[in-house]
Amino acid sequence: MSFLQIQNLEKSFGATRILKGVTLEIEEGGFLVLVGPSGCGKSTLLNTIAGLEPITSGEIRIGGRRVNDLHPSKRDIAMVFQSYALYPNMTVAQNIAFGMEIRGVPKPERDKAIADVASLLQIGHLLDRKPSQLSGGQRQRVAMGRALVRDPQVFLFDEPLSNLDAKLRIDMRTEIKRLHQRMGTTIVYVTHDQIEAMTLATKIAVLKDGILQQFGTPAEIYNNPVNMFVADFMGSPAMNLVPATIGGNGSGLTVNFEREGRPPVSLAVTDPPSGLAGFKGKKVVFGVRPEALTDPDGADRNASSTATADLHIEVVEPAGSDTFAVTNLGGKGVVARLRADANVQPGTVTPLTFNLTKTVFFDPATENRIH
Structure with a gap:
């Protein structure tokens, strides 16, 4: 009570x-x-x-x-x-x-x-x-x-x-x-x-x-x-909030990120929120916590949906128990949380894995969560 x-x-x-x-x-x-x-x-x-x-x-x-x-x-x-x-x-x-x-x-x-x-x-x-x-x-x-x-x-x-x-x-x-x-x-x-x-x-x-x-x-x-x-x-480092576009992949949906001077990145969205279909062809804000973007070996083995993309690493920040790596998606710096001993160097292209079960989508007009 x-x-x-x-x-x-x-x-x-x-x-x-x-x-x-x-x-x-x-x-x-x-x-x-x-x-x-x-x-x-x-x-x-x-x-x-x-x-x-x-x-x-x-x-x-x-x-x-x-x-x-x-x-x-x-x-x-x-x-x-x-x-x-x-x-x-x-x-x-x-x-x-x-x-x-x-x-x-x-x-x-x-x-x-x-x-x-x-x-x-x-x-x-x-x-x-x-x-x-x-x-x-x-x-x-x-x-x-x-x-x-x-x-x-x-x-x-x-x-x-x-x-x-x-x-x-x-x-x-x-x-x-x-x-x-x-x-x-x-x-x-x-x-x-x-x-x-x-x-x-x-x-x-x-x-x-x-x-x-x-x-x-x-x-x-x-x-x-x-x-x-x-x-x-809420969160330190804060959630990455990345401008993206929702596309179609047959009967499914994709989330697509532009990259300056590089080909766009496209991830298949499995089990999307029902409201996301209404944003097909439109802009959204893609939210991913740094711990849900990591090196493939450090990815959550229990995650039901993951996707890996080759991303250009701009900055590497060793932090003792973790290593933080900064890449660029949608014109914004995106922070990934990697294992302390992850072999990643600035200026290189490195595979990083998204835990898609831990990602969220927001309407850029209202800033509210898309359910």
């Missing part, structure tokens, strides 16, 4: 609509990640759930209870901010205990809660220090500890890792995932980092310009993007 429900949510500042009819829900114990570019409305959506921003219209329910008009203190939520928002004059222990002290929680109970979260977050040795004596990662753990002692119905995280360096972000990401697995609390988490979204979420909501573009599991978002924006935004 859905635990957090957001129904047709609208938020305007004056005449400017920030959130435009957002509808989504998450089950109890779920991990919902709101993702999208800067200015897409994800932090505003989080603030409306928290009660820090009033909504213009729509409905928010937590545990079946309508909270639209409830004060933030009555919503049973806890928030972890990007800036940590710790009191600089208080010790770690005092920061963690402050909210409990305000609510009149007895001192023995406060001390036990502090000890429990300190053990959970491995910050017991920091309890007597001030925030100025802590690293960024330690401050973030303290901010999380202050939220955890609340034992709320919902945790809200607003880009909590964006101030940390790359390695520490990965470490903290793992800690947050481990914490969620242990506690099973419902979490709503805002980030612009789609890798963070993919690794943490049970459900992802992709926002653009205040409009919910797609809502689903990480696998659904990654493998079945509903439009070109989601396809391009």
Whole structure:
């Protein structure tokens, strides 16, 4: 059953609509990640759930209870901010205990809660220090500890890792995932980092310009993007979006790519989406993830449909566990993900295999997926 429900949510500042009819829900114990570019409305959506921003219209329910008009203190939520928002004059222990002290929680109970979260977050040795004596990662753990002692119905995280360096972000990401697995609390988490979204979420909501573009599991978002924006935004490296033309091959269809100064490449499309027949003789955008374009020896043996073409390699980028090769199709650079030891050289023509079961097609006019 859905635990957090957001129904047709609208938020305007004056005449400017920030959130435009957002509808989504998450089950109890779920991990919902709101993702999208800067200015897409994800932090505003989080603030409306928290009660820090009033909504213009729509409905928010937590545990079946309508909270639209409830004060933030009555919503049973806890928030972890990007800036940590710790009191600089208080010790770690005092920061963690402050909210409990305000609510009149007895001192023995406060001390036990502090000890429990300190053990959970491995910050017991920091309890007597001030925030100025802590690293960024330690401050973030303290901010999380202050939220955890609340034992709320919902945790809200607003880009909590964006101030940390790359390695520490990965470490903290793992800690947050481990914490969620242990506690099973419902979490709503805002980030612009789609890798963070993919690794943490049970459900992802992709926002653009205040409009919910797609809502689903990480696998659904990654493998079945509903439009070109989601396809391009989710994934690193991003999905290759290649201009192409749909042709005929007897009773079947082909996807054809122009190449500057070289013969076109034509691939037979087996099991095409039913709507693709209507694009025969027309332009489409062909979407293929880098891992679905690789050297023949590294191709997925379980793929039901593959096609190999000889392609001119322009750039080779060794990346440790993988090698990335860039070719050109339809006037665009296309990235292939090869095995680390793949024997490929720039300036040469090399066979590359497309996993056609992992490819998608988009209408260039609407940018929506062709089904």
